[in-house]
Amino acid sequence: MIEKALKGNRTYWSWVALLCVIIAAGLSAWSRQLNLGLGVTGMGRDISWGIYIAQFTFLVGVAASAVMVVLPYYLHNQKAFSKIVIVGEFLAVSAAAMCMLFILADMGKPQRVLNVLRYPSPRSMVFWDVLALNGYLLLNLVGGWAVLGAERKGVPPAPWTRALIYLSIPWAFSIHTVTAFLYAGLPGRHLWLTAVLAPRFLASAFAAGTAVLILLAFILKKRAGYDVGGEAVRKLAVLCAYAGTANFFLLGTEFFTAFYSNVPGHMHSLQHLYFGLHGHAQFVPWMWLSLLSGLGAVAVLLSPALRSSTPWLLGACSVLVFSIWIDKGVGLVIGGFLPTPLEEIVDYVPTVTEIGVTLGIWAVGLLLLTMLLKVVVDVRTRD
Amino acid sequence: MNQQRREFLKRAGLAGLAGLGAVAGIIPTFALEKTDPSVFSNRPVPGATRWGMLIDTRKCRDGCDECVAACHRTHNVPDFGDSKNEIKWIWKAPYEKAFPTSSRQFGSRNLDGLEVLTLCNHCAEPPCTKACPTKATFRRWDGIVAMDYHRCIGCRFCMAACPYGSRSFNWLDPRPAIETYSPDYPTRERGVVEKCNFCSERLVKGLQPACVEACRGKAITFGDLNDPESAIRTMLAENETVQRKPELGTLPSVFYII
Numbered sequence: 001m002i003e004k005a006l007k008g009n010r011t012y013w014s015w016v017a018l019l020c021v022i023i024a025a026g027l028s029a030w031s032r033q034l035n036l037g038l039g040v041t042g043m044g045r046d047i048s049w050g051i052y053i054a055q056f057t058f059l060v061g062v063a064a065s066a067v068m069v070v071l072p073y074y075l076h077n078q079k080a081f082s083k084i085v086i087v088g089e090f091l092a093v094s095a096a097a098m099c100m101l102f103i104l105a106d107m108g109k110p111q112r113v114l115n116v117l118r119y120p121s122p123r124s125m126v127f128w129d130v131l132a133l134n135g136y137l138l139l140n141l142v143g144g145w146a147v148l149g150a151e152r153k154g155v156p157p158a159p160w161t162r163a164l165i166y167l168s169i170p171w172a173f174s175i176h177t178v179t180a181f182l183y184a185g186l187p188g189r190h191l192w193l194t195a196v197l198a199p200r201f202l203a204s205a206f207a208a209g210t211a212v213l214i215l216l217a218f219i220l221k222k223r224a225g226y227d228v229g230g231e232a233v234r235k236l237a238v239l240c241a242y243a244g245t246a247n248f249f250l251l252g253t254e255f256f257t258a259f260y261s262n263v264p265g266h267m268h269s270l271q272h273l274y275f276g277l278h279g280h281a282q283f284v285p286w287m288w289l290s291l292l293s294g295l296g297a298v299a300v301l302l303s304p305a306l307r308s309s310t311p312w313l314l315g316a317c318s319v320l321v322f323s324i325w326i327d328k329g330v331g332l333v334i335g336g337f338l339p340t341p342l343e344e345i346v347d348y349v350p351t352v353t354e355i356g357v358t359l360g361i362w363a364v365g366l367l368l369l370t371m372l373l374k375v376v377v378d379v380r381t382r383d
Numbered sequence: 384m385n386q387q388r389r390e391f392l393k394r395a396g397l398a399g400l401a402g403l404g405a406v407a408g409i410i411p412t413f414a415l416e417k418t419d420p421s422v423f424s425n426r427p428v429p430g431a432t433r434w435g436m437l438i439d440t441r442k443c444r445d446g447c448d449e450c451v452a453a454c455h456r457t458h459n460v461p462d463f464g465d466s467k468n469e470i471k472w473i474w475k476a477p478y479e480k481a482f483p484t485s486s487r488q489f490g491s492r493n494l495d496g497l498e499v500l501t502l503c504n505h506c507a508e509p510p511c512t513k514a515c516p517t518k519a520t521f522r523r524w525d526g527i528v529a530m531d532y533h534r535c536i537g538c539r540f541c542m543a544a545c546p547y548g549s550r551s552f553n554w555l556d557p558r559p560a561i562e563t564y565s566p567d568y569p570t571r572e573r574g575v576v577e578k579c580n581f582c583s584e585r586l587v588k589g590l591q592p593a594c595v596e597a598c599r600g601k602a603i604t605f606g607d608l609n610d611p612e613s614a615i616r617t618m619l620a621e622n623e624t625v626q627r628k629p630e631l632g633t634l635p636s637v638f639y640i641i
């Protein structure tokens with residue numbers, strides 16, 4: 001089936017070529033980082049995780065959101081999702097693959113990555129996250145691929161594929177919960193040390209993930225002539241609206257707890273992110289941009305009239321993805337380090353090398369997604 | 384020195400009996416740093432020793448940093464000259480930053496401008512070792528939170544987990560940034576985490592930690608917290624002492640007299 005990804009028209013190949021160029025640039029940036037060390041990034045002693053881990057966190061959410069189409073289709077027999085389920089699964093595969101690459105890029109000694117399996121440490125959340133992510137990638141890849149293969153041969157999918165798909169549903173919740181637990185169990189990092197972190201991760205994931213799916217559905221329709229159906233998009237838009245609402249509600253509860261309790265440790269990180277602290281306000285414009293644009297997007301999505309108009313829907317989805325990307329990546333991961341354990345505020349600016357590696361990994365993910373979806377489109381539009 | 388010194392030799396002798404001291408004696412640069420934690424499980428008295436430190440800030444002189452220099456020299460800690468790539472095992476921090484939640488309103492003594500020594504607390508409940516996905520950082524039988532530089536994958540999880548900022552990462556190759564090379568302790572590679580090791584390589588030789596030895600004001604007392612007869616326990620019993628961020632439940636082994 002994979003040969004279908006190797007046949008395409010000019011647009012397809014130009015897109016693939018563009019991605020390959022970005023990947024090559026990313027590889028050269030990565031080799032610079034391997035040669036000189038992570039000192040070539042903007043990270044440092046105080047902000048020891050940067051945009052790599054931020055992208056990782058955001059993309060785990062995108063991966064998990066496949067469940068938003070898998071669950072209604074397989075558990076509730078929502079036929080409207082029949083054509084988009086596979087898109088969700090393959091989006092999950094690409095996002096999970098990017099997550100692993102971002103982890104690898106962030107490691108000081110990537111050549112020792114197998115130490116995680118050689119010396120399994122179940123008390124460490126990373127151990128579980130590695131298992132969860134790899135498992136999830138495989139479940140979706142094998143499940144999706146088998147269903148598609150059966151479809152191509154015109155036979156019903158083998159019974160075991162259903163088992164895999166059912167398993168992938170709780171698994172999707174687990175990957176993002178465990179990812180939240182990477183942060184939520186660390187004493188002294190007040191922005192992360194909150195019980196609503198996992199629920200908030202899930203809400204923002206389902207909002208951003210469904211928004212990405214809606215955007216993908218439009219691209220597929222326009223560029224590849226693959227229509228997932230208006231009903232599916234309409235249902236996704238509603239899911240997206242409510243997940244987005246839940247996300248901002250949970251953010252609001254964080255504000256209430258921090259500021260009403262008036263406990264300095266709990267307030268400082270939020271103060272720094274949204275209002276600036278000790279004269280440092282690097283993140284303030286970004287956080288307000290994220291907050292206001294995100295609220296606006298959710299308002300549009302909540303209005304039935306606006307969300308049924310294609311330009312409004314696409315605009316709102318793009319804005320919501322951007323808003324959550326800032327909130328979860330920049331704000332939550334990088335902002336979580338500030339103030340530092342010694343009550344200092346330092347600035348973080350990603351370097352060109354770091355951005356190069358990041359874009360390279362995104363390009364790898366997009367290439368993988370493009371090829372997987374190309375197979376889907378070819379198998380499905382042939383008959 | 385004598386009473387303390389004897390206390391040291393006694394403990395170090397125990398270590399020697401178990402064979403490890405001997406190995407470390409023959410190959411001093413190996414010391415205890417890259418040893419598998421399982422080696423420690425059949426110690427004669429597992430968990431009986433808990434090394435700890437008491438810092439008397441009243442005796443610590445303003446502007447003096449001899450302990451810091453001694454530690455960094457002993458352990459080949461590089462100096463990159465900037466705070467982003469900085470590596471430090473022990474350093475001085477303003478009181479209100481080291482103890483951010485302590486009460487300072489209407490205090491009995493003006494603590495503005497007081498600088499206190501900060502280092503890894505060798506916590507009895509260390510969040511850093513729990514977070515490590517490879518057990519490259521682990522709590523030893525004697526309470527020291529140690530690093531295996533050869534196992535560390537450089538994920539920096541331990542840095543996110545440590546609530547005291549005690550850990551540093553080798554963002555760049557540290558070797559060119561070492562001023563005077565000390566042959567008694569291994570240098571590290573780029574890409575791994577490091578921090579204070581309570582001078583475990585000196586303890587096996589019956590020596591006091593380098594900072595303790597370097598302090599002319601005798602502001603630092605080092606000893607076994609589990610030995611009620613030790614000098615440090617006597618001082619803890621006789622003085623009002625504090626630990627950093629005790630509310631986090633990490634049970635630091637470094638105590639302060641303010």
Ligand code: SF4
Pocket residue numbers: 502503504505506509510511512528544545546547548549550578633
């Ligand atoms: S002070 Fe930090 S690095 Fe040292 S043992 Fe405690 S948590 Fe770990």
Ligand code: SF4
Pocket residue numbers: 514515516517518519520534535536537538539540541542575576
């Ligand atoms: S950086 Fe090294 S010591 Fe720290 S958690 Fe990762 S593997 Fe463990």
